[in-house]
Amino acid sequence: DSGVTQTPKHLITATGQRVTLRCSPRSGDLSVYWYQQSLDQGLQFLIQYYNGEERAKGNILERFSAQQFPDLHSELNLSSLELGDSALYFCASSVAGGVMNYNEQFFGPGTRLTVL
Amino acid sequence: GESVGLHLPTLSVQEGDNSIINCAYSNSASDYFIWYKQESGKGPQFIIDIRSNMDKRQGQRVTVLLNKTVKHLSLQIAATQPGDSAVYFCAENKGPYGQNFVFGPGTRLSVLP
Numbered sequence: 001d002s003g004v005t006q007t008p009k010h011l012i013t014a015t016g017q018r019v020t021l022r023c024s025p026r027s028g029d030l031s032v033y034w035y036q037q038s039l040d041q042g043l044q045f046l047i048q049y050y051n052g053e054e055r056a057k058g059n060i061l062e063r064f065s066a067q068q069f070p071d072l073h074s075e076l077n078l079s080s081l082e083l084g085d086s087a088l089y090f091c092a093s094s095v096a097g098g099v100m101n102y103n104e105q106f107f108g109p110g111t112r113l114t115v116l
Numbered sequence: 117g118e119s120v121g122l123h124l125p126t127l128s129v130q131e132g133d134n135s136i137i138n139c140a141y142s143n144s145a146s147d148y149f150i151w152y153k154q155e156s157g158k159g160p161q162f163i164i165d166i167r168s169n170m171d172k173r174q175g176q177r178v179t180v181l182l183n184k185t186v187k188h189l190s191l192q193i194a195a196t197q198p199g200d201s202a203v204y205f206c207a208e209n210k211g212p213y214g215q216n217f218v219f220g221p222g223t224r225l226s227v228l229p
Contacts (some may be wrong), residue, residue, distance in 0.1 A: 004159075042221045042222065043205060044219070045216055045219075056216045057216075090159050092159070106162070107159030107161065108159055
């Protein structure tokens with residue numbers, strides 16, 4: 001158990017809908033990262049938040065957004081869902097995550113999103 | 117474009133043998149690399165990391181080798197055990213702002229009894 005929790009575990013929805021995935025980092029971790037894992041694209045970094053502020057952006061679509069709240073939990077919002085958005089979405093956390101400050105990332109169990 | 121890739125998508129080894137998983141990267145400016153292990157139904161798990169100012173780093177039963185000349189990374193697992201069966205990913209950090217990692221497609225390691 002990494003100490004990172006994600007809800008829900010599974011999510012089934014229809015195209016065009018909007019969903020929210022939730023992540024609670026390990027106690028004491030200030031950084032939260034979101035990743036998407038699909039069969040054709042592999043594991044892709046989406047976005048990182050550090051202590052409530054966006055720190056780094058990866059291959060995140062404009063239809064997707066995220067935020068980190070004062071209690072450090074984070075939510076990933078996916079809107080106008082398409083079939084291709086079906087994937088595993090992982091959240092990870094680390095103690096820090098600033099410039100040239102590499103910290104081990106601990107991954108949650110993931111949320112499996114199925115878009116029908 | 118910049119990418120991280122793996123030479124072998126699948127690898128089968130006998131229990132007790134050593135395993136070597138390879139990874140090629142194309143961004144010579146990458147300064148930090150990580151190997152992750154992902155077991156079925158679980159999230160990736162950190163195994164070992166290495167910075168670009170090092171050639172080798174050892175952990176418990178694992179060694180990562182970095183060859184910057186040919187932009188190659190390898191993970192060596194000594195005395196491979198059944199519990200090592202998983203998919204292994206290498207990742208490079210594009211840096212320097214935050215931790216923007218690019219992951220390889222993964223290699224599935226199967227340990228044969």
